Structures are given as C-alpha cells and as structure tokens.
Amino acid sequence: MSHTIALAGNPNTGKSTLFNLLTGLRQHTGNWPGKTVLRAEGELQTDRHSYKIIDLPGTYSLYSNSSDEEVARDYIIFEKPDITLVVVDATSLERNLNLALQVLEMTDRAIVCVNLIDEARRKGVTVDKDKLSKYLGVPVVLISAREKIGVIQLLKTIDQMAEGLIETKPYQIQYSLEVESQIQEMEPKIKQIFGNSLPSRWIALRILDRDEHLLDALKRHVKHPNEPKVDSEVAQGGCCHGA
Known part of the structure; x- marks a missing residue:
C-alpha cells in the first residue's frame, strides 16, 4: 500500500x-x-x-x-x-x-x-x-x-x-473571545454537514473571513445532501477575524 x-x-x-x-x-x-x-x-x-x-x-x-x-x-x-x-x-x-x-x-x-x-x-x-x-x-x-x-x-x-507510531497535538492559534465564541457556535453546524471528514474549526475560520472561494471549493469537492447549508446557514455569521 x-x-x-x-x-x-x-x-x-x-x-x-x-x-x-x-x-x-x-x-x-x-x-x-x-x-x-x-x-x-x-x-x-x-x-x-x-x-x-x-x-x-x-x-x-x-x-x-x-x-x-x-x-x-x-x-x-x-x-x-x-x-x-x-x-x-x-x-x-x-x-x-x-x-x-x-x-x-x-x-x-x-x-x-x-x-x-x-x-x-x-x-x-x-x-x-x-x-x-x-x-x-x-x-x-x-x-x-x-x-x-x-x-x-x-x-x-x-x-x-x-505507521501511526507518532501522536500529535498540533498547536492551535487562539483568537479573540468574540471570534472563539463564533467558532464554537459554528462548529456543530459544520460537523452536522461534513461530519469529521473536514477540519470544522478551520472551515469556521475561513467562513468568518468570508472566503467565498472556499465555499465554492466545498461545493465542488464535497458531495452531501445538506450541502446548501454551507452558505445559507453557516455563512450567515461570517465576519473578518484577520487570521
């Protein structure tokens, strides 16, 4: 393999x-x-x-x-x-x-x-x-x-x-309390759509940045029956966090 x-x-x-x-x-x-x-x-x-x-x-x-x-x-x-x-x-x-x-x-x-x-x-x-x-x-x-x-x-x-012999715990940048609060609110909705197949925290950050190109890429690459929720529900809370 x-x-x-x-x-x-x-x-x-x-x-x-x-x-x-x-x-x-x-x-x-x-x-x-x-x-x-x-x-x-x-x-x-x-x-x-x-x-x-x-x-x-x-x-x-x-x-x-x-x-x-x-x-x-x-x-x-x-x-x-x-x-x-x-x-x-x-x-x-x-x-x-x-x-x-x-x-x-x-x-x-x-x-x-x-x-x-x-x-x-x-x-x-x-x-x-x-x-x-x-x-x-x-x-x-x-x-x-x-x-x-x-x-x-x-x-x-x-x-x-x-071989799975190395355990990792990648460093996660901590943003402002407002941004972290929005991430926590969005992550369950993102996981509901994509499960654990995509990094929900990272997607939340990109949506907060109003990354329209990412939303387009998600539609192209991810086939899911609830896919329209990406821009209709989740993206409503978007604001720029300056990551």
Whole structure:
C-alpha cells in the first residue's frame, strides 16, 4: 500500500531540492486539473514503505489569494495526504512558521522539516528542534537537503508517522473571545454537514473571513445532501477575524 506525502512550504525554502532528493528520477510533472499551476509527483521507497510525493506550489499562505494557494489548500483539505511535510527555512524561521501554523489548523498528520540548517549554522543560528516540536505539537526534523544532512532521520520519522507510531497535538492559534465564541457556535453546524471528514474549526475560520472561494471549493469537492447549508446557514455569521 502506497502512502501519500504532500510537500508544502514558502518559496525558496529548498522544497524542490528536497523533492528531488527524495524522489530522484522517479518523478513526472503536469498541470493541476483546470489550472496552469505546475504539478510535480514522485515516488519514494524506504525500507518499510512506498510513498507518492506531491510537491505543492510554494506559497506564503493557504488562503484564497492566488491559484497556487488554492491548489495547495485544496489538496491538503480534500485529498487528505497521509503526511504533510512543511518545509521551512532555518534562517527565516519566524516568517516561515506562519505557513506551518496554517497547515496545523488543517491537519494533525504533519511533520515540520527545518531545512537549510547548514546555512543557519554558518550565520550562528541554532534551532532547538525538541523545544520547537513541543511548542508545535508535531515532529520537527532538522535537515539540509542540499548537503544531505538529516535525511535518514526524516525518513524514519515519515515511516513512524505512516505507521501511526507518532501522536500529535498540533498547536492551535487562539483568537479573540468574540471570534472563539463564533467558532464554537459554528462548529456543530459544520460537523452536522461534513461530519469529521473536514477540519470544522478551520472551515469556521475561513467562513468568518468570508472566503467565498472556499465555499465554492466545498461545493465542488464535497458531495452531501445538506450541502446548501454551507452558505445559507453557516455563512450567515461570517465576519473578518484577520487570521
């Protein structure tokens, strides 16, 4: 049985370098359906499992601001990869963690891959992976895809997550009392429509942001007899929270 891995990350984090390292020549490219956005897929074989890796477009967020962002968001939400590898730049960790936190609102099957640690060390930057992992609630692995540092540990972590041996508790951003109150009010309605198949808290946040593109995507990808309730009942309470 093959597992799926989604590679997510900001542009210029070395994500494509990692994709090439993991897949070698076992890859092919095309376009995402209905988009001009490039889709790259490859295969990874470890000692224990085989994986299909999808290299998502490099983005700074997972909102609906561009086709790249919509493609990356929709894949994580609707295709539900077994593992999402979030590649971040060790030299710009604070800026890169914005995307990582967004991914953690969408899935609990995530690994944060801190790349370019060789550059960080040259600049005198150190990353405490254990402390960062405890804070984020998911595994953190330090690597340099270019120098092939930390790859064995990354592969071990991927296998362990695929086998269900890693328990995660992703960090959840806490918003204002007003926003949290609205989320709590909306979540039961969202779960009534979609059950546990989609992250209800994340959907509530996007509806509060009046993300019309997400509502359209929900209609395209989710077939449910009560689907019209998404924009008729749930979306009535929408307001921007500035996430």
